[in-house]
Amino acid sequence: MCRLIALTSDEPQSPMLAIRALDVMREGHDGSGVGLFLSDLGGPFEELKGLPILSGIFTSEGVKRLDQYMASLGFAPKHNISIRNSKTPPPGTPRRDTYVICAYDYPQAWEGLDQKEIELRLMLARLDLRQVGEEHEDMIVYSFWPDVIMLKEIGDPLMVSEYLELGREELKARVILAQGRQNTNYAINLYACHPFFIQGFASMTNGENTAFVPNREYLMSRGFPGYVGYQSDSEVFTHIAHYTLNSLGLGIEAYKHVITPLQDEDIESHPDGGFLKQLKHSCRRLIIDGPNCVIGRLPDNTLFLVQDRKKLRPAIAGGRKGIYAFSSEMCGLEAAIPDRDKSMDFQPMHLDTVIIPSDRSEVRVCSQMEALSLLH
Amino acid sequence: MLSNGSIIPSSLSVKDLLWQVQWDKEKCTLCGRCCAVCPVHAIELGVHRKRHVQIPSLAEIGPATSSSNVYQVYHGVRQRTDPAYACIGCAMCNLVCPNGAIIPLKSDEADKLRFHINRGGQPRRRGGRRNVPDSLGTLDRIKFIRISMLTDPALDAGRHEFELRTLLGRVLPPEENLKLYRENGWIPPVREIYPLIIGSMSFGALSPSMWEGLQMGVGYLNEELGMPVRMCTGEGGCPPRLLRSRFLKYTILQIASGYFGWDEIIHALPEMKEDPCAIEIKYGQGAKPGDGGLLMWYKVNKLIAAIRGVPSGVSLPSPPTHQTQYSIEESVAKMIQSMSMAWGFRVPVYPKISGTSTALSVLNNLTRNPYAAGLAIDGEDGGTGAAYSVSMDHMGHPIASNIRDCYLNLARIGKQNEVPLFAGGGVGKNGKIAANAAALIMLGASGVQVGKYMMQAAAGCLGSESDRCNICNIGQCPKGITSQDPRLYRRLDPEKVAERVVDIFLAFDTELKKIVAPLGRSTSLPIGMSDALAIDDKAASERLQIKYVV
Numbered sequence: 001m002c003r004l005i006a007l008t009s010d011e012p013q014s015p016m017l018a019i020r021a022l023d024v025m026r027e028g029h030d031g032s033g034v035g036l037f038l039s040d041l042g043g044p045f046e047e048l049k050g051l052p053i054l055s056g057i058f059t060s061e062g063v064k065r066l067d068q069y070m071a072s073l074g075f076a077p078k079h080n081i082s083i084r085n086s087k088t089p090p091p092g093t094p095r096r097d098t099y100v101i102c103a104y105d106y107p108q109a110w111e112g113l114d115q116k117e118i119e120l121r122l123m124l125a126r127l128d129l130r131q132v133g134e135e136h137e138d139m140i141v142y143s144f145w146p147d148v149i150m151l152k153e154i155g156d157p158l159m160v161s162e163y164l165e166l167g168r169e170e171l172k173a174r175v176i177l178a179q180g181r182q183n184t185n186y187a188i189n190l191y192a193c194h195p196f197f198i199q200g201f202a203s204m205t206n207g208e209n210t211a212f213v214p215n216r217e218y219l220m221s222r223g224f225p226g227y228v229g230y231q232s233d234s235e236v237f238t239h240i241a242h243y244t245l246n247s248l249g250l251g252i253e254a255y256k257h258v259i260t261p262l263q264d265e266d267i268e269s270h271p272d273g274g275f276l277k278q279l280k281h282s283c284r285r286l287i288i289d290g291p292n293c294v295i296g297r298l299p300d301n302t303l304f305l306v307q308d309r310k311k312l313r314p315a316i317a318g319g320r321k322g323i324y325a326f327s328s329e330m331c332g333l334e335a336a337i338p339d340r341d342k343s344m345d346f347q348p349m350h351l352d353t354v355i356i357p358s359d360r361s362e363v364r365v366c367s368q369m370e371a372l373s374l375l376h
Numbered sequence: 377m378l379s380n381g382s383i384i385p386s387s388l389s390v391k392d393l394l395w396q397v398q399w400d401k402e403k404c405t406l407c408g409r410c411c412a413v414c415p416v417h418a419i420e421l422g423v424h425r426k427r428h429v430q431i432p433s434l435a436e437i438g439p440a441t442s443s444s445n446v447y448q449v450y451h452g453v454r455q456r457t458d459p460a461y462a463c464i465g466c467a468m469c470n471l472v473c474p475n476g477a478i479i480p481l482k483s484d485e486a487d488k489l490r491f492h493i494n495r496g497g498q499p500r501r502r503g504g505r506r507n508v509p510d511s512l513g514t515l516d517r518i519k520f521i522r523i524s525m526l527t528d529p530a531l532d533a534g535r536h537e538f539e540l541r542t543l544l545g546r547v548l549p550p551e552e553n554l555k556l557y558r559e560n561g562w563i564p565p566v567r568e569i570y571p572l573i574i575g576s577m578s579f580g581a582l583s584p585s586m587w588e589g590l591q592m593g594v595g596y597l598n599e600e601l602g603m604p605v606r607m608c609t610g611e612g613g614c615p616p617r618l619l620r621s622r623f624l625k626y627t628i629l630q631i632a633s634g635y636f637g638w639d640e641i642i643h644a645l646p647e648m649k650e651d652p653c654a655i656e657i658k659y660g661q662g663a664k665p666g667d668g669g670l671l672m673w674y675k676v677n678k679l680i681a682a683i684r685g686v687p688s689g690v691s692l693p694s695p696p697t698h699q700t701q702y703s704i705e706e707s708v709a710k711m712i713q714s715m716s717m718a719w720g721f722r723v724p725v726y727p728k729i730s731g732t733s734t735a736l737s738v739l740n741n742l743t744r745n746p747y748a749a750g751l752a753i754d755g756e757d758g759g760t761g762a763a764y765s766v767s768m769d770h771m772g773h774p775i776a777s778n779i780r781d782c783y784l785n786l787a788r789i790g791k792q793n794e795v796p797l798f799a800g801g802g803v804g805k806n807g808k809i810a811a812n813a814a815a816l817i818m819l820g821a822s823g824v825q826v827g828k829y830m831m832q833a834a835a836g837c838l839g840s841e842s843d844r845c846n847i848c849n850i851g852q853c854p855k856g857i858t859s860q861d862p863r864l865y866r867r868l869d870p871e872k873v874a875e876r877v878v879d880i881f882l883a884f885d886t887e888l889k890k891i892v893a894p895l896g897r898s899t900s901l902p903i904g905m906s907d908a909l910a911i912d913d914k915a916a917s918e919r920l921q922i923k924y925v926v
Contacts, residue, residue, distance in 0.1 A: 001527070207527075207528060208524070208527050208528030208896065210522075210524065210528060210895060210896035210897050210902075210905075211897065211899070211900065211902065211905065212907070213904065213905055213906055213907045214792075214902070214903060214904040214905060217787045217792065217904060218787075218790075218792065218793065221787055221788065221789070221790030221791075221792070222790060223790065247550070247551060248550055248551060248554060249554075250554075260899055261899075263537065263539055264539075264541065264568055274557070275554075275557060278553050278554060278557045278563065279550070279554065281543055281547050281553070281566055282547055282548055282549065282550040282553040282554070282793065283550050284543065284547070284793050284900060284903075285792060285793045285903075285904075287899050287900040288899065289896060289897045289898060289899045289900065289902075290524070290528045290896045290897075291528050291529065291896075308899075309537075309898070309899045310531075310536065310537075310898070312528075312529065
């Protein structure tokens with residue numbers, strides 16, 4: 001079972017904090033891969049907050065292709081901390097030419113476009129690059145979005161991170177998601193690695209989604225160009241969160257009602273029963289199944305955590321003022337935030353959604369049995 | 377044969393018949409029950425003359441010695457060989473015989489009878505099923521291969537919570553649905569029901585005892601066990617008291633091309649305490665696609681005639697199509713509209729068609745009709761109370777590929793959650809009802825309809841795929857299931873039928889959980905979970921787009 005940790009902190013933190021927490025949970029992952037998502041960035045990217053950052057892995061050819069493509073769209077590189085490493089990679093990690101983390105200035109032609117259109121174009125550019133990269137096997141693109149850096153690689157999380165020197169000063173962030181992978185496939189496709197990303201939404205999961213095929217069929221038939229990929233059955237969690245908030249206009253409190261709705265008897269007695277019944281009916285194909293703990297980040301840097309209907313995966317939330325974390329295991333939380341009031345640690349159960357807003361003012365636990373703050 | 381005897385082309389010997397009655401003179405008590413119970417008078421009292429050759433010893437032979445032949449008579453049973461009275465293999469004789477002296481056995485070769493059941497130019501008509509004994513149906517061959525192991529633990533069918541309900545009704549896309557909910561707009565009615573539905577068998581096709589038993593069973597399942605099981609009336613109207621009772625909400629009313637019983641239903645509208653679960657518009661039936669319903673005159677007694685609003689003692693053939701049709705699309709739309717309007721748009725209305733290669737066209741029309749609440753498709757293995765044999769044996773489309781095509785088409789246009797598909801026709805025909813139902817659901821059906829299985833399991837119907845019995849059409853059902861003759865249907869105790877209905881649903885529920893739990897599914901019915909399915913036939917796997925395993 002993969003191990004997960006998510007941190008949100010007033011002060012920018014090094015991703016190594018999360019990586020070390022993963023390392024103490026290593027009994028649970030086999031060192032086959034690591035996935036990292038950083039946002040609310042510190043360091044040099046803090047001043048470039050509105051500018052989209054491209055993250056990915058490129059061959060030398062791929063870098064040239066990327067430069068051409070970005071130039072053709074009118075993007076100008078603004079700040080680049082591409083990682084090139086001549087050392088021998090750790091066991092199991094392939095040698096790569098370049099890990100690109102590059103912020104771009106928007107094309108002049110995009111001036112005056114409304115936010116929705118910009119967001120769509122950014123996503124389409126990422127998908128384009130991904131497709132071209134798959135054809136030529138020279139580019140793997142994780143994200144292209146303002147204030148977001150992503151990195152995924154095969155190998156032991158700690159060894160990979162040290163090899164890539166992720167402890168560097170310029171790579172700090174206030175919101176960090178990290179996954180230590182337990183491999184269940186022979187060949188590892190990096191697009192199957194967590195966290196998954198779409199238009200500012202990111203999520204990672206440990207588990208197995210047995211309703212994957214109907215979920216995937218439904219998402220792919222929504223007519224939204226970003227609902228593609230699905231090398232992993234967990235990618236649908238990210239896309240369902242995106243769909244719930246962006247297409248249905250609901251809050252993250254409703255997410256659990258979409259993926260694991262209440263049973264009919266509970267809906268009958270729920271204060272928002274009428275609404276939940278409609279939601280359950282019309283989003284029936286988005287109901288997930290199987291053991292899953294989903295931890296994610298919303299575009300406004302809110303962190304959330306939900307459990308499957310039977311709570312078949314462990315998770316704990318805790319922290320202190322200014323820094324909070326979700327972790328698969330208590331030892332991970334202990335490693336990340338040792339100086340906290342442990343009596344306030346909380347293990348979310350099958351009805352809970354835990355939400356930490358971007359200002360970290362509170363850790364909110366919503367039960368599915370409670371009334372929703374419905375909108376207007 | 378006597379030297380001056382004659383034979384006609386249809387003179388058959390017992391050997392030529394499909395079912396041959398074995399009678400044991402030693403065991404027979406001559407009680408006569410077998411002959412009395414035989415629904416087709418295939419056996420009768422036989423007065424057999426038998427010669428005993430008595431040879432006197434040579435010493436005894438003299439002028440006064442009488443003939444050595446002694447003729448004696450003994451009584452017993454004789455099987456008739458006239459095709460009109462051929463044994464149907466129901467074995468009621470065996471059931472009633474106190475000594476087990478009699479039993480029908482199946483011929484060891486193809487019978488000659490089949491060439492002669494068309495006397496008077498009237499092709500064979502019968503009830504029952506397709507009679508394809510040797511084929512293990514596609515549904516029976518589908519395996520569930522995606523077993524949860526290690527990474528996702530299998531669930532506990534006995535102890536975990538399961539949500540095994542389905543939706544009947546038009547479901548809107550989420551965006552539209554939530555918008556209408558906020559604005560208090562009209563949202564199409566949707567019923568949350570159990571995915572195993574008792575399919576349309578009419579009051580008339582079924583005996584009053586059978587119908588009452590099914591209704592009582594359904595009532596008990598709903599009110600005592602909390603299982604939202606629904607039953608469709610078929611085309612024969614609905615008893616007036618049921619129309620005015622709270623139990624109507626467990627009933628799907630069917631309207632078909634003969635409109636039998638709808639005068640009564642319409643007149644009962646103002647007095648209805650509850651809305652019916654749904655309205656099913658029958659356009660076709662899997663057992664006899666493109667042919668209308670048929671209730672033969674034998675079964676149209678006073679009660680049936682009254683409920684249907686027709687004279688008694690006449691055959692009631694429904695036309696193959698609805699007479700109001702100008703063009704099918706308009707007619708379907710209009711009928712759905714009218715039926716919806718009759719209940720103030722509070723009741724889901726959906727058509728039922730027979731399995732056909734044109735099902736996709738029907739479906740495409742329905743997807744564009746916002747009032748269409750679903751589509752029921754009845755495959756070639758569906759049963760019937762009366763049909764021409766040729767229709768039953770050769771017409772129609774297998775359900776598996778038909779439902780799969782429709783589901784994949786819906787998924788392509790993004791409406792897989794909007795128009796629920798219901799599959800029928802041969803579900804559980806070899807007794808494997810839960811496995812067949814689960815396979816159809818994972819191929820894309822929202823639920824399944826069963827008829828014959830209910831008759832066999834709840835009432836002891838004798839029909840089998842070996843052309844056994846199959847006389848539902850003439851009202852002589854020896855178990856009283858499809859008869860309108862009180863002497864016959866009193867054999868069936870409605871209370872016992874109800875008990876069996878409950879047994880069936882409880883057992884089905886456990887078996888369905890025993891299928892979905894190992895697949896790691898419990899939060900919703902696994903509609904379209906095709907990654908769980910496989911079949912050991914390459915062509916079938918490609919056709920159904922499921923895995924191939926050997």
